[in-house]
Amino acid sequence: MKAILIIADGLGGRPTDYNGKTCLEAAKTPYLDDLAARGAVGLMDPIGPGICPGSDTAHLSILGQNPHKVYTGRGAFEALGIGMEMAPGDIGFRANFATVEPTPEGLRVLDRRAGRISTGQKELEAAINSIKLNDVPDVDFEFRVSTQHRGALVLRGNGLCRYVSGTDPKQEGKIIGTSHPTVVGNIDAQRTAVALNELTKKSYEVLCDHPINHRRTDAGKSPANILLSRGAADLPVFQSLTSIYGVQGAVLALGALYRGIGRALGMKMITLIDDTNSLDEDLAAIAKMAVAALREFDYLFIHIKGPDNAAHDKDAIAKIAMIERIDSELIAYLTSQVDWKTTHLAFTGDHTTPIEYGDHTAEPVPIIFVGPNVLSDKVKEFHERAAAEGGLGRFSGQALPILFNYNNWAPKFGT
Amino acid sequence: MKAILIIADGLGGRPTDYNGKTCLEAAKTPYLDDLAARGAVGLMDPIGPGICPGSDTAHLSILGQNPHKVYTGRGAFEALGIGMEMAPGDIGFRANFATVEPTPEGLRVLDRRAGRISTGQKELEAAINSIKLNDVPDVDFEFRVSTQHRGALVLRGNGLCRYVSGTDPKQEGKIIGTSHPTVVGNIDAQRTAVALNELTKKSYEVLCDHPINHRRTDAGKSPANILLSRGAADLPVFQSLTSIYGVQGAVLALGALYRGIGRALGMKMITLIDDTNSLDEDLAAIAKMAVAALREFDYLFIHIKGPDNAAHDKDAIAKIAMIERIDSELIAYLTSQVDWKTTHLAFTGDHTTPIEYGDHTAEPVPIIFVGPNVLSDKVKEFHERAAAEGGLGRFSGQALPILFNYNNWAPKFGT
Numbered sequence: 001m002k003a004i005l006i007i008a009d010g011l012g013g014r015p016t017d018y019n020g021k022t023c024l025e026a027a028k029t030p031y032l033d034d035l036a037a038r039g040a041v042g043l044m045d046p047i048g049p050g051i052c053p054g055s056d057t058a059h060l061s062i063l064g065q066n067p068h069k070v071y072t073g074r075g076a077f078e079a080l081g082i083g084m085e086m087a088p089g090d091i092g093f094r095a096n097f098a099t100v101e102p103t104p105e106g107l108r109v110l111d112r113r114a115g116r117i118s119t120g121q122k123e124l125e126a127a128i129n130s131i132k133l134n135d136v137p138d139v140d141f142e143f144r145v146s147t148q149h150r151g152a153l154v155l156r157g158n159g160l161c162r163y164v165s166g167t168d169p170k171q172e173g174k175i176i177g178t179s180h181p182t183v184v185g186n187i188d189a190q191r192t193a194v195a196l197n198e199l200t201k202k203s204y205e206v207l208c209d210h211p212i213n214h215r216r217t218d219a220g221k222s223p224a225n226i227l228l229s230r231g232a233a234d235l236p237v238f239q240s241l242t243s244i245y246g247v248q249g250a251v252l253a254l255g256a257l258y259r260g261i262g263r264a265l266g267m268k269m270i271t272l273i274d275d276t277n278s279l280d281e282d283l284a285a286i287a288k289m290a291v292a293a294l295r296e297f298d299y300l301f302i303h304i305k306g307p308d309n310a311a312h313d314k315d316a317i318a319k320i321a322m323i324e325r326i327d328s329e330l331i332a333y334l335t336s337q338v339d340w341k342t343t344h345l346a347f348t349g350d351h352t353t354p355i356e357y358g359d360h361t362a363e364p365v366p367i368i369f370v371g372p373n374v375l376s377d378k379v380k381e382f383h384e385r386a387a388a389e390g391g392l393g394r395f396s397g398q399a400l401p402i403l404f405n406y407n408n409w410a411p412k413f414g415t
Numbered sequence: 416m417k418a419i420l421i422i423a424d425g426l427g428g429r430p431t432d433y434n435g436k437t438c439l440e441a442a443k444t445p446y447l448d449d450l451a452a453r454g455a456v457g458l459m460d461p462i463g464p465g466i467c468p469g470s471d472t473a474h475l476s477i478l479g480q481n482p483h484k485v486y487t488g489r490g491a492f493e494a495l496g497i498g499m500e501m502a503p504g505d506i507g508f509r510a511n512f513a514t515v516e517p518t519p520e521g522l523r524v525l526d527r528r529a530g531r532i533s534t535g536q537k538e539l540e541a542a543i544n545s546i547k548l549n550d551v552p553d554v555d556f557e558f559r560v561s562t563q564h565r566g567a568l569v570l571r572g573n574g575l576c577r578y579v580s581g582t583d584p585k586q587e588g589k590i591i592g593t594s595h596p597t598v599v600g601n602i603d604a605q606r607t608a609v610a611l612n613e614l615t616k617k618s619y620e621v622l623c624d625h626p627i628n629h630r631r632t633d634a635g636k637s638p639a640n641i642l643l644s645r646g647a648a649d650l651p652v653f654q655s656l657t658s659i660y661g662v663q664g665a666v667l668a669l670g671a672l673y674r675g676i677g678r679a680l681g682m683k684m685i686t687l688i689d690d691t692n693s694l695d696e697d698l699a700a701i702a703k704m705a706v707a708a709l710r711e712f713d714y715l716f717i718h719i720k721g722p723d724n725a726a727h728d729k730d731a732i733a734k735i736a737m738i739e740r741i742d743s744e745l746i747a748y749l750t751s752q753v754d755w756k757t758t759h760l761a762f763t764g765d766h767t768t769p770i771e772y773g774d775h776t777a778e779p780v781p782i783i784f785v786g787p788n789v790l791s792d793k794v795k796e797f798h799e800r801a802a803a804e805g806g807l808g809r810f811s812g813q814a815l816p817i818l819f820n821y822n823n824w825a826p827k828f829g830t
Binding site: 375377399400404408412 | 774
């Protein structure tokens with residue numbers, strides 16, 4: 001048996017999206033409708049009713065974890081997702097190059113994306129990694145770039161702690177933050193904040209003087225003259241899905257977060273050809289890679305970021321178009337290529353991202369399960385309103401365990 | 416007011432059961448359909464979405480407990496269910512006579528059921544109970560047979576622990592196991608394993624020499640020449656249902672596990688005439704006993720094992736026939752005999768057991784509630800697909816508290 005879980009990020013919508021319809025209602029999705037007709041649909045609260053999910057917590061819940069118990073932050077998954085190693089006690093951060101200028105109040109952020117830098121980042125990474133930290137003994141670090149201005153930072157050493165604030169003010173025009181403990185009286189948090197502050201200060205020193213930034217400035221581009229960090233997290237200890245279910249899967253995702261969560265749970269990360277993580281995702285290529293990977297792995301977790309990006313941009317037309325591309329390029333190909341006698345597939349979103357609001361909200365998202373062991377229901381369309389009439393009712397997260405159960409992979413709790 | 420909870424074990428099914436239908440869909444169940452028409456239906460995840468239930472954990476959840484918190488194992492309930500006493504610190508096991516033969520590797524299991532021994536077990540029980548344990552000071556034990564080769568074992572004494580493996584290899588042709596601690600560095604677990612291993616070894620010695628086994632061998636039957644144990648458990652401390660709800664109930668079940676769980680929660684165990692715990696259950700007799708017991712008790716928990724046995728045997732015809740017998744012999748009689756002005760009834764399964772797979776799976780099971788305080792819905796049939804359209808939606812376990820609430824027995828949480 002094979003299993004496929006597809007998460008379309010930010011899939012859910014509201015009637016304010018587009019002429020009284022959600023984007024998913026407005027989109028033409030004949031292949032998803034066909035899956036709905038053959039399978040069963042329902043509504044899934046990504047974490048629980050009324051809980052507004054982050055991308056990280058939603059995915060943990062959908063993949064079978066309880067984020068209230070295991071979630072420590074995003075940085076560790078970001079680091080794992082770009083291939084870095086995280087040992088117990090290491091603290092991971094999301095980190096990105098930015099452009100800052102000195103002011104009497106401190107360093108002010110001019111561009112959080114350093115002009116969307118696209119060349120020379122590896123040299124800047126090397127410059128960062130040559131920094132020596134002196135303020136805190138025995139703390140080591142590693143920075144790695146991923147795409148454009150993005151990357152991850154890992155602090156290593158004894159006596160580190162995730163309870164520290166980041167340095168990224170998350171808004172242009174603001175002064176960069178000083179990391180400080182977010183709990184009182186924790187010496188490890190103090191050490192961690194001191195180390196991060198020293199690294200941030202020294203990153204400004206080495207990057208300001210870097211030849212790449214001189215060239216960028218000469219060319220009228222924003223220099224990547226500081227490394228900003230956020231999302232401090234150590235890695236939760238998970239029982240791997242392989243040890244629980246006895247099967248080996250893989251994650252097919254562009255975003256580091258989703259790759260990292262999959263890796264933390266024991267999935268292999270499939271290398272992708274593109275790194276844009278945006279509306280430009282080459283869905284036809286992803287569909288072909290999925291079918292090929294399905295020969296090697298027992299299950300696949302496929303993540304598509306596009307609908308969420310369009311919704312954060314408050315662009316209904318783009319979100320509808322992205323959903324229609326998922327239908328016609330990914331779902332259509334899988335429908336024709338998958339052996340439906342031996343495969344169960346689930347399709348859903350990780351949360352709602354309404355167009356008018358442009359950020360995550362807590363409504364349940366529609367979900368399809370299809371395959372030989374699924375009791376079909378009467379619903380023949382796939383969107384929020386149709387899913388409310390489906391045979392699966394309403395439940396919270398756990399889509400991957402539910403999918404695996406259809407493959408008879410679920411271990412018995414008790415006897 | 417009176418309340419009746421009926422659990423048909425392994426009731427749920429899949430479209431692969433029988434010509435695209437579940438066994439419950441395929442079965443003719445006019446009396447259950449009538450209850451559905453008068454009451455409300457829904458889908459219940461026995462424990463939670465995607466969690467594959469054991470019989471023990473499912474029943475704990477359906478009867479109002481959280482098995483993630485209270486479940487310790489099966490052995491204690493098995494012991495309670497055949498009338499043995501379990502004090503705090505005692506460790507209960509499922510135990511059964513088996514036939515083994517000596518080999519260079521150890522004792523090899525020839526028949527896990529000792530030829531389904533049906534006479535002489537009480538004498539063998541006495542032989543077991545005459546054994547003196549010497550390897551561990553201050554450990555006492557008691558073994559009791561229940562039906563055929565089955566029974567339960569209780570170890571008693573200070574410093575015992577449930578974290579030990581059993582000796583039953585659970586498969587014929589295999590060498591019997593040596594009990595060992597399943598956690599590291601626990602002295603109590605070591606003591607418990609040593610005591611169980613000594614008892615197992617001595618059971619072989621006394622049973623091999625027993626006249627009953629000489630006669631069995633002479634008659635060409637498999638001797639019951641060892642006692643094998645599994646499912647170590649101490650008894651969780653429950654608040655009795657009587658103290659929570661102020662009512663006294665009884666359990667009407669053939670299986671020791673179900674009787675034991677009921678007893679652990681404060682129910683009285685009703686003596687049954689038959690001990691086969693199989694498809695042969697005399698449902699008409701059980702129906703009459705239920706109606707009689709309802710005069711004495713406030714509520715009844717009735718457990719019918721048959722559908723699960725048929726499904727484990729992958730026999731769709733037998734499962735359908737068993738469901739139809741439940742309908743025509745048990746439900747029909749209760750429908751005609753119960754005072755529906757003062758009675759609420761719930762009917763459901765403890766888990767899904769699909770025919771093709773032959774073991775438990777995690778899908779939600781259909782459930783009916785009927786009685787004067789139940790808001791009826793539009794559904795007029797009782798099966799998985801119809802229940803998905805019912806007025807109760809989808810929820811997890813807790814059928815007994817929901818049933819008691821209709822009788823106005825539920826205590827207020829807060830003021």
